[in-house]
Amino acid sequence: MSHPASHGPVPTPDQLAWHRRNTYGFIHFTQNTFTDREWGYGDETPAGFNPAELDCRQWVAAAKAGGLTALILTAKHHDGFCLWPTATTTHNVSRSPFRGGKGDVVRELSDACREGGIGFGVYCSPWDRNHPEYGRDAYVDVYHAQWKELLTGYGPLVELWFDGANGGDGYYGGAKEKRSIDAKTYYRFDELRALCRKHQPHAVLFSDAGPDLRWCGNESGYAGFTSWCRFNPAGAHVGSLDNYSRLPLGEADGSMWRPVEVDVSIRPGWFFHQHERPKTGDELFSIWLSSVGQNAGLLLNLAPDRRGLIPSEDVASLHRFRHLVESFTALDLAKKRPVTVSSTACGEASYLIDDNPDTYWGAAENTAAIEIDIGTEERIGGFRIDEAVQFGQRIEAFSVEVRIWQSWTEVFRGTTVGAQRIVKLNQARGRYVRIRILASQSAPILSGVSIYAAC
DSSP: OOOOOOOSOOOOHHHHHHHHHOEEEEEOOSHHHHHTOSSOOSOOOGGGOOOTTOOHHHHHHHHHHTTOOEEEEEEEOTTOOBSSOOSSOSSBGGGSSGGGGTOOHHHHHHHHHHHHTOEEEEEEOSOOSSOTTTTSHHHHHHHHHHHHHHHHHSSOOSEEEOOOOOOEEEOGGGTOEEEOOOTTTTTOHHHHHHHHHHHOTTOEEESTTOSSBEEOSOSSSOOOSSOOSEEOOTTEETTEESOTTHHHHOOTTOSEEOOEEEEEESSSSSSOOTTOOOOOHHHHHHHHHHTTTBTEEEEEEEOOOTTSSOOHHHHHHHHHHHHHHHHHTSOBTTTTOOEEESOOSEEOGGGGGSSOTTOOEEOSSSSEEEEEEEEEEEEEEEEEEEEOGGGOOOEEEEEEEEEETTEEEEEEEESOOTTOEEEEEEEEEEEEEEEEEEEESSSOEEEEEEEEEOO
16 A cells, blocks of 8 residues: 655654553552652651552552553652662662562562553652752752663653652752742753653653643643644743643644643542542543543553552442443444445545554545445444544544434534544434544545444
């Protein structure tokens, strides 16, 4: 098959692999788990960290129960406590009672992820409320050295996570004062990104500024209804953005491929708190529709408890979540059914329903129609449309119609598609379904269409 010309920016192979990962997990676990805080002050003693039943295989099993494809560990949060035996600070797990001072949570989780067949990534906070040199040049060298240990000591990493919490009050070796930094320059992020590329060339880098993935602008679990993978990098720095309203929507004229990641916790907080309850599986399913279903990746946070285990009620929610996703997508009425298209410039119409993300059909014009005969009149519960984003994101508006008796009835109208657009319908009914591309920056190219039976 000859390849069509790309339109605008396109994903790297590693970004494309990230798109296909689509639902994965965060792990927030540190001193805060034991002090009942969300942001530790930095004055916590390592002696307080002792999860007596820690089992990272149980974390991985819980993640897989929810259909998560990777786990990203908070190797160091803002309190500065390192979950690995780092040479850069005494504020680390080797000074705790855990495993008799011989423990390494990063090692245990990296091994468990590989054993369980899912990806592994790390987050190391730039802000360190414990380190006495924070706010001065010497700390930045420490921070880079911490990242080098993580980048070189734990095998291949799929994602490296940076957030924008930068400076403020803290313990700082006993100073107990407020320290401010210039988030644009202090951490020497250009050097740090080069270090990441050198040692983990296939990992994608997340921050509110990218360079590979951008933040969605909220922690509530949704991307924009309009969601472009395209983004203009001007004015974007880690922890500082000239206009945060750009984050959820992206930009139709963006010069860089910088898709959106939605981060949300299964519990109200990011760390375990005894009084909090997890979201239900039904709530997680709604989040999945408003994140993955709107051209984003979903990073779902799990919070191990003080034993070092994912609580059973959280595991139950994860099981329910996966069941709802699998039930919703179980019966694809479009599979092996006749497909009629308005025009063809590349690929074949049959490739739209072959379950192969690497095949595609492309229209000859910027508007197009795809009609699928699902064989008999059926109750339709939803649909999925995938652009072949390896050639760029193009679609600006589309609609979905069902032929009821002899008339076409519009059941959904949307804007962007991107890597995937997944929509749950209020059970339309009919035999024929038509997808109309109403506006596109260039002739649309799709890699897949699914029509889901109501369950």
